Amino acid sequence: MHSTNIPFNKPYLSGNETRYIEEAVLSGKISGDGMFTKRCHQFFEQQLGFQKVLLTTSCTDALEMAALLLDIQPGDEVIMPAYTFVSTPNAFVLRGAHIVFADSTAENPNMDPAQIEALITPRTRAIVPVHYAGIACDMDPIMAVAERHGLFVVEDAAQAIDSFYKGRALGTIGHLAAFSFHETKNIISGEGGMLAINDARFAGRAEIIREKGTNRSSFFRGEVDKYGWVDQGSSFLPSDIIAAFLWAQLENMQDIQAKRKALWQHYYDALAPLAELGVQLPQVPDYATNNGHMFYVACRSLDERTRLIEQLKGQAINPVFHYLSLHTSPFYAEKHDGRALPWSDHYTDCLIRLPLYYELSEEQQNRVIKAILEFYAH
Numbered sequence: 423m424h425s426t427n428i429p430f431n432k433p434y435l436s437g438n439e440t441r442y443i444e445e446a447v448l449s450g451k452i453s454g455d456g457m458f459t460k461r462c463h464q465f466f467e468q469q470l471g472f473q474k475v476l477l478t479t480s481c482t483d484a485l486e487m488a489a490l491l492l493d494i495q496p497g498d499e500v501i502m503p504a505y506t507f508v509s510t511p512n513a514f515v516l517r518g519a520h521i522v523f524a525d526s527t528a529e530n531p532n533m534d535p536a537q538i539e540a541l542i543t544p545r546t547r548a549i550v551p552v553h554y555a556g557i558a559c560d561m562d563p564i565m566a567v568a569e570r571h572g573l574f575v576v577e578d579a580a581q582a583i584d585s586f587y588k589g590r591a592l593g594t595i596g597h598l599a600a601f602s603f604h605e606t607k608n609i610i611s612g613e614g615g616m617l618a619i620n621d622a623r624f625a626g627r628a629e630i631i632r633e634k635g636t637n638r639s640s641f642f643r644g645e646v647d648k649y650g651w652v653d654q655g656s657s658f659l660p661s662d663i664i665a666a667f668l669w670a671q672l673e674n675m676q677d678i679q680a681k682r683k684a685l686w687q688h689y690y691d692a693l694a695p696l697a698e699l700g701v702q703l704p705q706v707p708d709y710a711t712n713n714g715h716m717f718y719v720a721c722r723s724l725d726e727r728t729r730l731i732e733q734l735k736g737q738a739i740n741p742v743f744h745y746l747s748l749h750t751s752p753f754y755a756e757k758h759d760g761r762a763l764p765w766s767d768h769y770t771d772c773l774i775r776l777p778l779y780y781e782l783s784e785e786q787q788n789r790v791i792k793a794i795l796e797f798y799a800h
């Protein structure tokens with residue numbers, strides 16, 4: 423029997439993307455901070471309650487801006503989970519920081535707040551929690567330990583749009599936060615990102631760093647009568663063509679989110695019986711919400727995961743594994759202090775992500791579910 427291929431991800435066009443891109447192009451201003459960028463900023467600041475946001479060309483760039491804003495210096499230490507994307511540590515490594523990796527929790531791949539205090543030294547400057555799968559880290563203890571030691575908190579909220587911690591939007595809790603609009607995320611613009619600035623001390627300098635170290639943003643608001651080179655910086659702002667695409671997505675965020683959450687819930691309900699076999703399903707703690715970013719299960723072993731992926735691929739279903747623990751990566755293994763991080767290794771070996779995208783049909787999703795249940799029935 424021939425069945426159609428079910429990819430891992432399929433970028434969703436919500437309707438007005440190409441129309442808005444055309445509008446941006448025809449407006450005659452397609453560099454950064456045009457009309458669509460302003461609309462996106464207003465959406466986050468006025469409708470979602472963010473204090474200040476700036477679109478960037480990627481989440482990677484937003485993290486690099488955060489490292490610049492915190493004035494990370496060579497030898498400074500930054501604490502973060504080992505189970506994350508390379509951009510999280512790389513942004514700080516570019517400034518000469520040493521990364522101190524923390525382990526994940528047994529419940530989910532988020533970093534374990536209970537481990538943080540023991541990792542703090544006089545050189546520690548920042549903590550970078552990553553909200554894996556859009557499910558919140560336990561932020562109260564993380565903010566409390568940061569406050570006790572005078573440290574900054576940067577949330578890697580790449581996957582965390584429209585997700586909450588005790589009623590507060592993720593990305594509004596740390597001093598700074600970075601979001602991604604990469605095509606694999608919930609709300610997309612191909613490549614794209616955003617820095618959220620929750621501490622007013624950083625607001626002015628964030629604009630300058632984003633505009634090549636110039637006070638161009640103040641100039642356009644009429645606050646200064648000429649603009650010049652006032653600090654270090656780079657070019658972190660996206661073209662308004664990117665923002666036009668993003669605006670079309672943001673307009674339809676509720677619809678996109680409702681669909682993704684329904685798909686997530688259907689996977690969860692159908693696969694819940696596997697928990698009895700020792701297969702780990704995602705856990706959403708009481709303090710967190712689920713934003714339907716990702717549905718994963720953690721198999722009981724690497725070998726089991728390899729066989730499951732093989733079997734699904736044989737049925738034209740394309741699940742994928744995820745991060746490789748960064749403390750054992752070719753680049754960082756020698757720099758890591760040698761501590762074992764068993765939960766990070768567990769998710770490296772055992773976690774598998776299932777197809778989840780707006781246009782995944784009920785029939786396709788049921789095919790994925792059936793294939794997995796069959797695998798575990800033997």
Ligand SMILES: *Cc1c(COP(=O)(O)O)cnc(C)c1O
Nearest residue numbers: 480481482507509580602604615
């Ligand atoms: C996607 C992702 C990034 C990188 O985002 P880009 O926009 O591609 O730079 C960083 N951190 C995490 C946790 C991610 O999921």
